[in-house]
Amino acid sequence: MAKSTLAAQSAFTDLKTSKHAALTIEVLDDLTMASIASSKGRAEEVKAAIRAAYGVELPTTPERVTGKGIAFIWHGPDQWMAIADRGAGMRDIEVELKPVLAGIAAVVDQSDGRAVVRLSGPRVRDVLAKGVGIDLDPRAFKSNGVAITHASHIGIVLWQVNDAPAYEIAMFRSFADSFATWLTHSAAEFIGH
Amino acid sequence: MTGQINRLPSGGIIDRSRGVRFTFDGIVYDGHPGDTLASALLANGVTLTGRSFKYHRPRGILSAGSEEPSALVELRTGARREANTKATMAEVFDGLESTSQNRWPSLRLDLMSVNSLLSPIFVAGFYYKTFMWPAALWEKLYEPAIRRAAGLGRASQSADPDTYEKATAFCDVLVIGGGPAGLTAALNAGRSGARVIVADENFALGGRAIDDAAEIDGKPAAQWVAAAEGELAAMKNVRIMRRTTVFGTYDGGTYGGVERVSDHLATPPAGIPRQRLWHFIAKRSVLAAGATERPIVFGNNDRPGVMLAGAVRTYINRFGVKPGQRAVVFANNDYAASTVTTLKRAGVEVAALVDSRNAPSSYVSGIVGAADVRLISGAVITTVNGGHKIKSVNVRTADGRSIKLDCDLVAMSGGWNPNIQLSTHVGGKPVWDDVICSFVPGTLPPGMVVAGAASGALGLKDALDGGAASGASAAGATGHKPAGISVPSAVNESVAISPLWRVDGCTGKSLVDMQNDVASSDIELSNREGFRSVEHLKRYTTLGMATDQGRTANVNALAIMAELTQKSIPQTGMTLARPPYSPVAIGALAGHHRGKEFKPSRRPPSYTWTKENGGKFNETGLWLRPSLYPKSGESDWLDTVKREVNTVRSSVGICDVSTLGKIDIQGADAALFLDRVYMNGMKTLAVGRCRYGGMMREDGILMDDGTVARLAENHYFLTTTTANAVKASQHLELCHQWLWPELDVQMISATEQWAQYAVAGPNSRALLQKIVDPEFDITDKGFPYLQVGGITVCGGIKARLFRLSFSGERAFEIGVPARYGDSLLRRLVEAGKEFGACVYGTESLGVMRIEKGHISGPELNGTSTARDVGLGGMVSTKKDFIGRVLGDRPGIADPDRPALVGLRPVDRTARLRSGSHFLSRDAKPTAENDEGYMTSVCYSPTVGHWIALGFLKRGPQRMGEIIRAYDPVRGGDTLVEVVSPCFVDAEGEKVRG
The missing domain is CATH 3.50.50.60 (FAD/NAD(P)-binding domain)
Structure with a gap:
């Protein structure tokens, strides 16, 4: 891609990456994402193509799989979200996946359609409990688990990245500021205002 | 300040090493951490805490828990003032300000207690019976007066400062x-x-x-x-x-x-x-x-100093407070006898244990023997003497004699619920x-x-x-097996009981529901008047309806009703409890969702720029859409709209249209699928072209409209209206998943991926040529009306360009990945300066669409058909689609149905109002003569007067006719001329070229 002088804007107007003992908030602005929806009856071919290209097995249950520099989030029956860092090379997952899945799946760029934050730290579950009605206890929800749910009336996709624990939450971009208001309100008890 | 005169020298689980200082009705008192307001007041010898709801009877502390019906107080001041808090549940803290409620001018001298003297007329059902007529006085006179006299605490009038x-x-x-x-x-x-x-x-x-x-x-x-x-x-x-x-x-x-x-x-x-x-x-x-312990119903059983026996033990054992100096214990059961022991241990004199049962159990005999307390078996308290403080009780013995026992505390127990x-x-x-x-x-x-x-x-x-x-x-x-059950050792108290619900032959009111002032006599009245079912009893007397949910009242009331109707208690039944068990603040139910956070809002890519430039917003669903960009010197919204519209029609304007729903549709059957859901053909749409389309509901009513762009053979990109985006998406999913699962179609929402701006006006191309990278030809030849294509802008940013027009001008819609939306707008504004470009919002957008006769929400209103809105010609007759069959029903295919027309006032200075109904020029204004109504109205800067769209019976055949726009609600009656809905560039030449 040529060098554009057009500046990219964070989906979050005010929310910034911040580290606290209880909770770390990271705004993930530099991601490239794409929706994948298998063509009718072609899911096995889609899986084989992804296996061949990235060495990972696409999940058929609400789970996340990671390959080298890429993750796939289950997004519905025969649907996934591919997600990777955009980086200095301006990686574009849509462009990358289209030839891999040509004729067997629809690939739609979502790099800007979703706002994503990563939340981690010892009190992250207590914060999420204030808006997410999902049992995130390690007995019920494990690393790489995925939930399509809502946070404080905002539709989200949530997945657990590691046992730190760290979670990533994706929402429609336009909701980012409402989500941030809820998040800072809910986290205030642990990290102050 | 007299000090904590009733605090025992030791005992309780309070922190005696620390003190807390609080006020009640302005007087300063001391307590300890671990105290409730009730225990601290008792420790300070305060027994009178408030006035009752209806009769303003003096009240004190009955219980030690959340069942408390009497000791209701206001806590705190200012915006944090909260009414009707149970003193038995409120913890004291340093600086707590508490006040009694429902008294005037003061707790001790309460003039409203005249209600008590009038109590013979303030019986159950009194409001309904007495203030029936004239009804007009209810709102103005009766209700305000009753509300002042009855009721409890005062709510703070300020916003709650807490979260x-x-x-x-x-x-x-x-x-x-x-x-x-x-x-x-x-x-x-x-x-x-x-x-x-x-x-x-x-x-x-x-x-x-x-x-x-x-x-x-x-x-x-x-x-x-x-x-x-x-x-x-x-x-x-x-x-x-x-x-x-x-x-x-x-x-x-x-x-x-x-x-x-x-x-x-x-x-x-x-x-x-x-x-x-x-x-x-x-x-x-x-x-x-x-x-929860039950009171016994006897005369003046609500006086300050009459307490539940269990609560007396709580104040002594848990709080180290003696609630009185000389007590009478009155019970119908063994368990309460232990109160005697507790009282004696605390140094409280016990005048007698009055046990309503004739033969004392050995458990009771043992206790009174050991405590050396007088036992009066087979006896009842008939009346409590004293007002603010108990002086004595009258006891009727087994042989019918009346004796008086001096005391300042009655510990009663009617058993446990x-x-x-x-x-x-x-x-x-x-x-x-x-x-x-x-x-x-x-x-x-x-x-x-x-x-x-x-x-x-x-x-x-x-x-x-x-x-x-x-x-x-x-x-x-749940799959967790304990190694074994472990239980500590303890001894059961004796809980033997013989029922006693109420004492007959009492003087003074015998309260059943103390919070709502429902007496034993009210239940008798309810029975006499035929309200015998427990549900009727509850509603007639308001028994059990207060914040204590009648926890100390309900079973006693049922038992009394059972006795009056000579039924058993199970036969009489029990009112059903509903949540909540105890009151929950509305603030807690709302949580984070108050004020601006009542619901989430969606911000479009132009949000920040709009804020910076003084733009206004309106709410469309959850979206905050820019509506208007006033400039200094503009006196009202109409000035702004006139400028914005004139700028677009004479040069160029920019409008954020990102909020429209955008759905990416792919798959081998995408064309077939769209042909089935749109009323017009989509299979025939050429790659690289756009088409306006309409979707119907199954019943033939129009559901949504928008544009369909064909990006590739098996790849479409469609837009929906902002308001209907979710509904349209659900409709398409339903059609695919339920009606035609065999089709190879993939639907993915891309609404939020693209920041999309309409660039409209004669100079739109010239402006965009400064933005679109030079290798892309956007001349009319290279990019004609209704063309779509992938381009790059500003040096390589991937973008989509659509040649669409809602304004009727030469126009484009340009989409870039949303993270560039803010920057692109700034770039467009900068590049537009040489053309005098403006940014415009939904107000001007709406005006221009009315000028063009395009339909929007007011016409797409869930009752109109394609023909009604003038799109009958678009409906395909060559294919089947959702809505086709029922769209031909006689009712909605009736040629008499009101259909879309344009309207202009005969007197060009007249203002039009949407919602006005149409009448033939000489018809009487009656419902039978109604011929339709105005849907959308605006002042048109382009034609220089008010114009309107509306649905008129046989409208398209009545061009040129003068009719009445009749608006009785706002006093409007205007002659209007029926014209084409398109007021500007009827030939549609401006969008091309």
Whole structure:
């Protein structure tokens, strides 16, 4: 891609990456994402193509799989979200996946359609409990688990990245500021205002 | 200040090393951490705490818990003032300001107590009977007057300065109540490894074990409770939640709870909410909510100083406070006799134990013998003498004599009601238990077990045993097997009882429901007037309806009604309890969602620029859409709209249209699928081209409109209206998943991926040529009307360009990935300066679409067909599609149906109003003559007067006719001319070229 002088804007107007003992908030602005929806009856071919290209097995249950520099989030029956860092090379997952899945799946760029934050730290579950009605206890929800749910009336996709624990939450971009208001309100008890 | 004259020198679980200072009605008092407001007031010798709801009777403290009907006070001042707080639940803190309520001018001299003298006319149903006529006076006179005289505390008129939260917690076993049964349940469930939550409404665990200062495992109960608490706190799988009332049982193992996080503090610490609403999702629950003691109904049984016997023991044992100097204990059961022992130990003189039963049990004889207290068996208290303070009681002995006993405290007990409410919220029916003379839980909600006093097992040993077994079995049911059940040792109190509900031959009111001032005589009246069903009794007398939910009143009332109707109590029945068990603040139910956060809002890419430039917003669904960009010097919105519209029509304007729904449709059957959902053909759309399309509902009514762009053979990109984006998307998913699952179609929402701007006006191309990278030809030849294509902008940013026009001008829509939306707008504004470009919002957008006769929400209103809105010609006759068959129904295909026309006032200076109804010029304004109505109205800067769209009967055949636009609501009656809905560039030449 040529060098554009057009500046990219964070989906979050005010929310910034911040580290606290209880909770770390990271705004993930530099991601490239794409929706994948298998063509009718072609899911096995889609899986084989992804296996061949990235060495990972696409999940058929609400789970996340990671390959080298890429993750796939289950997004519905025969649907996934591919997600990777955009980086200095301006990686574009849509462009990358289209030839891999040509004729067997629809690939739609979502790099800007979703706002994503990563939340981690010892009190992250207590914060999420204030808006997410999902049992995130390690007995019920494990690393790489995925939930399509809502946070404080905002539709989200949530997945657990590691046992730190760290979670990533994706929402429609336009909701980012409402989500941030809820998040800072809910986290205030642990990290102050 | 007289000091804590009634504080015992030792005992209780208060922190005597520290003091707290608080006020009640402006007088300063001292207490200790661990006190409730009630215990601290009693310690200071304050027994008069308020006036009753209707009769303004003097009231004091009846209980020591959340069942309190009488000691209701206002706490705090200013915006934090809260009314009707139970002094028995409020914890004292340094600086607490509390006041009595429902008195004027003061608590001791309450002029409103004249109501009490008038009580013969203030009976149940009094309002309805007396103030029936004339009805007009109800709102103006009766209700305000009654509200001043009756009612309780005053709400603060200011916004609540505190914050609230909602949260969800999951567990294997939810233990409701942290008394002896709850603690053994939690211990045994916790030891099995199950995830346990134990919630108690009180700030201290222990329940009646502490209140009765019983022995557990050979230790004082408080010690055992502390050890149990320590063990639970050390278990990672157990969460102890104090100050948390589980107030409701709901479907699927869901329980509602409210945690009073900061109620015990003067102000919540920064970041900490005042209260938190909990959804508990529990696989199993143990209801160990205890029991509530019943008053006995006798004359003046609501006087300050008449208390429940169990509460008397609580104040002495838990708080180290003696509630009086000389007591009479009045009971119909064995359990209450232990009050005698407690009182004597605290140094309170006991004038007598008045036991309504004729033959004393050996348990009672033993107690009174050891305490050397006079036992009067087979006797009842008929009347309490004294107003603000008890002076004496009249006792009627077994042989009918009346004797007077001097005292300042009456400890009464009519037995205990298990707290069964949470077992009945989802339809469980309680059953009558003859042994304890009360209702116990019957059928239980799925997953619930009941233990301890809540199950009717009132004895301490039974409670500990039942809790342990329930906790173990509940955990076991979730797959956690405890190693064995462990129960501490204890002894059961005797709980033998012979019912006594009310005493006859009393003088003075005998209160049943103290909070709502319902007396025994009101139940008699209810019976006489035929309101005998318990549900009628409740509504006629308001019994059980107050904030205490009649917890001290309901069973007594049923028993009295049963006696009056000569039925058994189970035959009389029980009113059903509904959530909440005790009041929940609206703030807690709202949580984070108040003010601007009442619901989430969606911000379009132009949000920040719009804010910076003084733009206004309107709400479209959850979206905040820019509506207007006023400039200085513009006196009102119309000035702004005129400028914006004129700028677009003469040069160029920019409008954020990102909020339109955008759906990416791919697949081998995409064309076929779209042909079936759109009323016009989409298969024939060429690659690289756009088409306007309409979708119908199954019933032939128009559902949504938008554009369809064909990006590739099997790849379409369609837009929906902003308001209908979700509905249209759901409709398409339903069609695919349910009607035609065999089709190869993939639908993916791309609404938020693209920041999209309309660039409209004669200079739109010239402006865009400064933005679009030079290798892309956007001349009319290279990019004609209704063309679509992928381009790059600003040096390589991928973008999509559509040649679409809603304004009727030469126009484009340009989409870039949303992260560039803000920057692109700034770039467009900068590049537009040489053209005098403006940014415009939904107001001008709406004006221009009315000028062009394009339909929008007011026409696409869920009752109009394609033909109604002038799109009949678009409806395909060559294919089947959703809505085709029912769209031909005689009713909605009727040529007489109102159809879209344009309207302009005959007097060009006249203003038009949407909603006006059409009448033929000479017709009378009656409903039969109604010929349709105006849907959309605006002042058109382009034609220079008001114009309108509307639905008129046979409208398209009536061009040129003068009709009336009749608007009786706003006094409008205007002659208008029927014209084409398109007021600007009827030939549509401007969009091309």
